[in-house]
Amino acid sequence: MKLSPNFTLEELTHTDHRELDNTPLNDHLMNLKRLAAFLEGLRAVLGKPIHVNSAYRSEAVNRAVGGQKTSQHSKGCAADIRVKDMTPDEVVKAILKSTLPYDQVIREFDRWTHVSIPNAPEIKPRKMALIIDKKGTRPFK
Numbered sequence: 001m002k003l004s005p006n007f008t009l010e011e012l013t014h015t016d017h018r019e020l021d022n023t024p025l026n027d028h029l030m031n032l033k034r035l036a037a038f039l040e041g042l043r044a045v046l047g048k049p050i051h052v053n054s055a056y057r058s059e060a061v062n063r064a065v066g067g068q069k070t071s072q073h074s075k076g077c078a079a080d081i082r083v084k085d086m087t088p089d090e091v092v093k094a095i096l097k098s099t100l101p102y103d104q105v106i107r108e109f110d111r112w113t114h115v116s117i118p119n120a121p122e123i124k125p126r127k128m129a130l131i132i133d134k135k136g137t138r139p140f141k
Contacts, residue, residue: 009029039081092105
């Protein structure tokens with residue numbers, strides 16, 4: 001099912017933990033549609049296709065991958081992405097320069113970029129920019 005011109009439900013719910021049910025509930029599906037629209041905007045800003053490593057995670061999948069209980073992935077509001085020929089730093093900097101309504105952007109272990117939208121349409125984006133790596137979590141500067 002297409003959620004937007006370039007993103008499908010299958011892509012945003014893919015998991016390597018195929019033995020676990022990763023079917024989004026209706027509220028999560030609505031969030032995934034908002035996330036897909038955000039990713040379309042990001043794709044336009046970057047001028048390049050986006051590869052989604054991970055987006056929606058059911059509670060079981062989130063536990064299996066060691067995600068936090070409050071993870072926005074479990075709400076359908078976050079994606080871990082990579083962009084060909086761009087470093088995670090470059091992706092973060094492009095997002096920070098844009099007018100995109102991101103909630104969080106996180107450079108994770110200098111391998112991928114986590115992006116999220118607010119957990120509900122009426123919530124104002126926090127515009128948080130962080131780095132998570134072996135040194136811990138800190139602001140992106």
